[in-house]
Amino acid sequence: MKVVVKAQSLTKRYGKILAVDHVDLEVFEREIFGLLGPNGAGKTTTIRMLTGQTKPTSGTATIAGYGIIHESIKAKQQMGVVPEVSNIYDEMSAWDNLIFAAQLYSVPKIEREKRAKELLELFGLYERRKDRVASFSRGMKRRLTIAAALIHKPDILFLDEPTTGLDVQSSRMIRNLIKELNDGGVTIFLTTHYIEEADQLCQRVAIINQGRIVMVDNPEKLKASMEERHIIEISFSPSRDLNDKLKGLSCVNDVSRLGDKFRLYVDDASEVILSLVDFARKNSLKIISINTLKPSLEDAFVKLTGLSPEVMTAEKEPIKKREE
Amino acid sequence: MKALANAFKENLVKAVHVAEKDAKIYFFKWPNITFGLLLPAIIYLAFSVGRTTEVALTMPGLVAMAALFGAGAIESVALPLERAKGTFERLLVAPISLTTIVIGKALAGFFFGMVLSIGYVLIILPFSGAAVANPFLFAFGILLSAFTFSALGVCISAPFRDIPEAMPPATLLRVAMVFLGGVLIPVTAMPNFLQIVAHFLPLTYAVDMLQQAITGPTVVQAFLVDTMALILFSIVFFALGVLVLERTLD
Numbered sequence: 001m002k003v004v005v006k007a008q009s010l011t012k013r014y015g016k017i018l019a020v021d022h023v024d025l026e027v028f029e030r031e032i033f034g035l036l037g038p039n040g041a042g043k044t045t046t047i048r049m050l051t052g053q054t055k056p057t058s059g060t061a062t063i064a065g066y067g068i069i070h071e072s073i074k075a076k077q078q079m080g081v082v083p084e085v086s087n088i089y090d091e092m093s094a095w096d097n098l099i100f101a102a103q104l105y106s107v108p109k110i111e112r113e114k115r116a117k118e119l120l121e122l123f124g125l126y127e128r129r130k131d132r133v134a135s136f137s138r139g140m141k142r143r144l145t146i147a148a149a150l151i152h153k154p155d156i157l158f159l160d161e162p163t164t165g166l167d168v169q170s171s172r173m174i175r176n177l178i179k180e181l182n183d184g185g186v187t188i189f190l191t192t193h194y195i196e197e198a199d200q201l202c203q204r205v206a207i208i209n210q211g212r213i214v215m216v217d218n219p220e221k222l223k224a225s226m227e228e229r230h231i232i233e234i235s236f237s238p239s240r241d242l243n244d245k246l247k248g249l250s251c252v253n254d255v256s257r258l259g260d261k262f263r264l265y266v267d268d269a270s271e272v273i274l275s276l277v278d279f280a281r282k283n284s285l286k287i288i289s290i291n292t293l294k295p296s297l298e299d300a301f302v303k304l305t306g307l308s309p310e311v312m313t314a315e316k317e318p319i320k321k322r323e324e
Numbered sequence: 325m326k327a328l329a330n331a332f333k334e335n336l337v338k339a340v341h342v343a344e345k346d347a348k349i350y351f352f353k354w355p356n357i358t359f360g361l362l363l364p365a366i367i368y369l370a371f372s373v374g375r376t377t378e379v380a381l382t383m384p385g386l387v388a389m390a391a392l393f394g395a396g397a398i399e400s401v402a403l404p405l406e407r408a409k410g411t412f413e414r415l416l417v418a419p420i421s422l423t424t425i426v427i428g429k430a431l432a433g434f435f436f437g438m439v440l441s442i443g444y445v446l447i448i449l450p451f452s453g454a455a456v457a458n459p460f461l462f463a464f465g466i467l468l469s470a471f472t473f474s475a476l477g478v479c480i481s482a483p484f485r486d487i488p489e490a491m492p493p494a495t496l497l498r499v500a501m502v503f504l505g506g507v508l509i510p511v512t513a514m515p516n517f518l519q520i521v522a523h524f525l526p527l528t529y530a531v532d533m534l535q536q537a538i539t540g541p542t543v544v545q546a547f548l549v550d551t552m553a554l555i556l557f558s559i560v561f562f563a564l565g566v567l568v569l570e571r572t573l574d
Binding site: 014051052053054055072073074076077079081083085087088089090091092096100101103104105106148 | 334337338341345348349409410411413414415416417418419420421573574
């Protein structure tokens with residue numbers, strides 16, 4: 001398989017702050033590759049280095065074989081970039097934004113108008129093409145930002161948190177579009193803090209935490225690495241906080257609460273089920289439902305990073321100080 | 325050689341596209357109108373109303389001032405605003421060098437400054453009865469002044485990431501130059517130490533060149549000194565602007 005994005009020992013320091021720490025990555029042609037990690041893990045800094053927006057403190061990166069530092073113009077010609085916050089010009093119309101993007105990539109005049117029309121139609125924005133972007137919703141702006149990134153038909157598309165802050169419908173539309181683009185031959189490199197998104201979209205996932213890559217593999221293989229752990233999901237009536245009591249049961253390693261259900265991470269499921277029946281009887285509880293589950297990517301993430309899944313949805317904070 | 329020429333042409337075309345985009349977005353922004361169009365007129369009127377100085381003597385100062393404020397106003401707005409809004413990243417991820425981006429932004433400023441200067445000339449000349457002895461030198465002076473002040477605009481707005489940060493130092497510097505650069509008071513009438521300071525200001529050379537064009541005849545040596553000084557200032561400001569911008573991108 002041909003490697004189209006390659007990072008070798010990519011490192012970024014801001015003074016004493018180490019944002020990205022010797023990251024090694026390889027992305028293969030035509031794959032959807034996800035960089036998964038909590039806010040502040042170094043995802044955006046990594047993508048900014050790979051796309052030539054900021055210079056690495058050390059290490060190298062190549063895009064389609066072109067070095068991002070010394071052959072940046074050629075490297076940038078191969079890629080489209082969709083940043084976390086839509087960065088199209090509010091003061092210009094949707095049409096003018098796409099035409100300007102095409103001019104930056106030297107798309108010939110006839111081709112650029114044809115391509116702009118195609119993309120605006122594809123993204124459902126053609127009827128609003130003459131309107132100033134300032135009047136667009138967040139989802140429309142995100143779609144236009146993606147359209148602008150595709151104007152020159154790039155082989156590689158970088159998307160930084162493509163669905164963050166979008167409504168369900170817009171998110172679903174963008175996920176479908178990513179799949180369609182990939183089916184059409186475009187290599188996708190995306191960052192996300194949504195574990196489900198990485199699981200649904202990506203053929204391979206790199207988990208990044210505190211600027212370091214913890215693991216790179218297929219989502220299914222990451223889940224399989226958790227197979228020795230069993231998960232039981234149980235709900236009781238009346239529903240109340242039973243975390244501490246459940247943790248006290250033998251063979252239970254960890255407990256998390258999900259709505260009215262408790263998720264128990266155990267070594268031996270059959271033994272724990274018997275204990276749970278006994279536990280319910282002793283505490284005058286009725287078991288509403290009980291299921292054994294397969295480990296999810298979220299479980300793999302928790303195991304690999306030691307972080308709780310809740311940190312993935314926490315508000316973005318400045319990069320935490322990390323010393324090498 | 326042909327590849328080099330093609331690369332040059334391609335970069336120039338991209339710089340023009342950046343300039344066109346800036347013109348479309350920023351020419352009629354309110355800070356440009358106040359700082360670029362109105363401020364030179366207000367300063368000029370504040371110092372000339374009630375005085376008997378001939379318009380022919382004060383016009384070079386006004387035209388140079390229009391070039392100074394006009395050419396710099398675009399960059400003072402466009403660069404920090406785009407960095408604040410994140411739209412500057414759109415340029416950074418495109419296959420276009422930082423130098424070409426800055427040339428594009430400077431071109432927009434150059435054009436705005438030139439249009440403002442010519443606008444002031446077209447308003448003043450018919451009403452004042454003043455004449456321009458050397459129109460070619462006058463046009464060249466406007467062109468070169470707008471070019472230099474556009475490069476200055478890039479240089480002084482490069483470190484800033486938002487308009488409220490960028491505007492005060494940019495305006496302060498330009499107003500100080502107006503007082504020291506021979507716009508309102510001839511350089512020869514200033515104290516000796518201020519005359520020395522004036523030699524380090526590009527506005528001094530712009531006013532001198534325009535003054536020569538109006539009053540004539542042209543002194544070749546003075547023309548060469550003014551031209552060389554303005555070109556040198558342009559190169560230094562531009563190079564410094566690109567360097568500072570590059571360093572503050574992180």
